[in-house]
Amino acid sequence: MFSATRTAARTAAQAANRRNVSTIRETLKEIIPERQALLKQIKSEHGSKTLGNVTVEQVVGGGRGIKFMLWDPSVLDAEEGIRFWGRSIPECQRDLPTAPGGQEILPEAMFWYLLTGKVPTAEQTKQFQEELVSRSELPAHVEKVLDSLPKTLHPMTQFVIGVAALNHDSQFAARYKSGMKKAEYWEPALEDSLDCVAKSFTIAARIYLHSYKDGAANMAPVDKSKDLSANFATQIGFGDSEGFVELIRLYNSLHTDHEGGNVSAHTTHLVGSALSDPFLSYSAALGGLAGPLHGLANQEVLRFILGMQKELGDSPSDEQIVQYIWKTLNSGQVIPGYGHAVLRKPDPRFAALREFGNKHPETANDPVFRMVDSLFKVAPGVLTEHGKTKNPFPNVDAASGSLLYHYGLTQFPYYTVTFGTSRAIGALSQYVWDRALGLPIERPKSLSMEAILKLVK
Ligand SMILES: CC(=O)SCCNC(=O)CCNC(=O)[C@H](O)C(C)(C)COP(=O)(O)OP(=O)(O)OC[C@H]1O[C@@H](n2cnc3c(N)ncnc32)[C@H](O)[C@@H]1OP(=O)(O)O
């Protein structure tokens, strides 16, 4: 299976060459020396300059605000939100290719863009999509492992296991073992990263069928003429819904990257710095994404909204929602989908998903989606009055689940898996650059309380 996947990928790349379209490898090969030179210049000209002091509060407060990591594909501004290689979300929506006849960014185009910093042409997007789809079949041992897991095992745990098991065929690990030179690291890192992203979509589909349907034995084969999102939608049984396919494209483009400090991206970077291959690095990241303060919040949002709907009905008044929020806060729980470690304004990813919901007539009037909107109207005021959170506004998780729910993907413990297919795209783009730039093993200094006291006295 492994060599079949490689052959298919090679065939797709050869077809691209015949069409005279530069492949992702050729494009990166051109860009990497420029970026290596820029890093060398930054180190030699500015290496001894400081980027800020570190306070004791930051050390015991989750490293908030410490400028600590090199991360190129995206940078987060607390007020404005995320920019991908300098482009805001609306600018990406304006500039990046969509599927033929579609309106939403293709995740494949976003992947190319995050890897290279350059907007792919429609032809480059098409051949990159073909290459990724040709890599999306799973090795037999991974199918076997996934199908043998208890159906009741949380979908994210299944995802961690499935992605880790891909490491069996890692080109990076095999080449490292046979003495690969450091300058070559990025090439198998890219190969594995492309495989990891493509196969993550298939693992995700398989987990859905295993956990919620009759199993994956009759899973639809990959259609090489379609994109990853359309294939995923078909495999889980929603391929006929144009709205759902477009939502999956948007969802997978928006959740890709949120600079380097978030738990899942940072984990990929940290584990990768030990030269663990992309599969092991991203599998570790999925464990972090599965935490309720991070990616799992989108499952928690749906649980919260449905609980509210059950208690208050489909059209509660603002006052009823306010009381419901206070009840939650007073019982010591967080309002899922609200607050953020860095952002201090509503998340532009939330805005993009809300816009999607409002522009499609079928979702615009959905009671669960309307509930998300009603919550958005009053929750920031209540959280401000509550006075604890530094950011009373919604994050991306506040809206995403309600849209999946509308289209019939109602098994909300599964929602973080769709987040995970997307985050692989961003986190592994930087993984490739980490190897291309030859970044060292990550090893910041830790301090005991006694050591802190000694330093501050
Ligand atoms: C894709 C993503 O990962 S986006 C984030 C998804 N997570 C969620 O939506 C879960 C709900 N939100 C939260 O728990 C937090 O806002 C986090 C984890 C996102 C950020 O945490 P922090 O940076 O520590 O937030 P902040 O500094 O504002 O926290 C201060 C206090 O406000 C509380 N707080 C923060 N957000 C909320 C919230 N949504 N509801 C209630 N209380 C909150 C914190 O728990 C903390 O209380 P404590 O002092 O008793 O520990």
Ligand SMILES: O=C([O-])CC(=O)C(=O)O
């Ligand atoms: O940036 C963060 O800490 C959390 C977040 O929104 C993400 O990872 O998408």
